[in-house]
Amino acid sequence: xxxxxxxxxxxxxxxxxxxxxxxxxxxxxxxxxxxxxxxxxxxxxxxxxxxxxxxxxxxxxxxxxxxxxxxxxxxxxxxxxxxxxxxxxxxxxxxxxxxxxxxx
Numbered sequence: 001x002x003x004x005x006x007x008x009x010x011x012x013x014x015x016x017x018x019x020x021x022x023x024x025x026x027x028x029x030x031x032x033x034x035x036x037x038x039x040x041x042x043x044x045x046x047x048x049x050x051x052x053x054x055x056x057x058x059x060x061x062x063x064x065x066x067x068x069x070x071x072x073x074x075x076x077x078x079x080x081x082x083x084x085x086x087x088x089x090x091x092x093x094x095x096x097x098x099x100x101x102x103x104x
Contacts, residue, residue, distance in 0.1 A: 007026065007027070007028065008024065008025065008026055009025035009026065009027055009030040009033055009034065010025075011023075011025065011034075011037075011042060016042050016043065016046055017046070018043075018046030018047055018049075019042045019043070019045055019046030020046075021046075022045075022046065022049065023045060023046070023054075025037075048084070048085070050063070050081060050085055051065055051081070052064050052065035052066075052081065053065075054085065061086060063081070063082050063085050063086075065078060065081070
């Protein structure tokens with residue numbers, strides 16, 4: 001095995017019940033993860049209930065939904081979901097650019 005094992009990072013289910021029902025966190029260092037996931041972000045994610053899978057690290061944000069995009073309406077709905085998810089958790093900085101890729 002290469003690298004450090006990814007251990008679970010606990011979010012208090014009494015404080016964030018909706019988040020705890022729908023998400024789990026793994027990482028080798030809980031400090032930066034919990035620093036990024038402020039109370040507002042955890043609450044946003046717990047209350048929004050995205051249908052897809054969210055995966056992120058310090059450089060990438062991935063949102064995945066299983067299924068086919070068969071119409072323009074399907075594409076628009078998916079892009080709105082990605083935009084809503086990204087907007088709800090993004091923290092703009094002056095020194096970093098953010099690029100969002102949507103693979104259809």
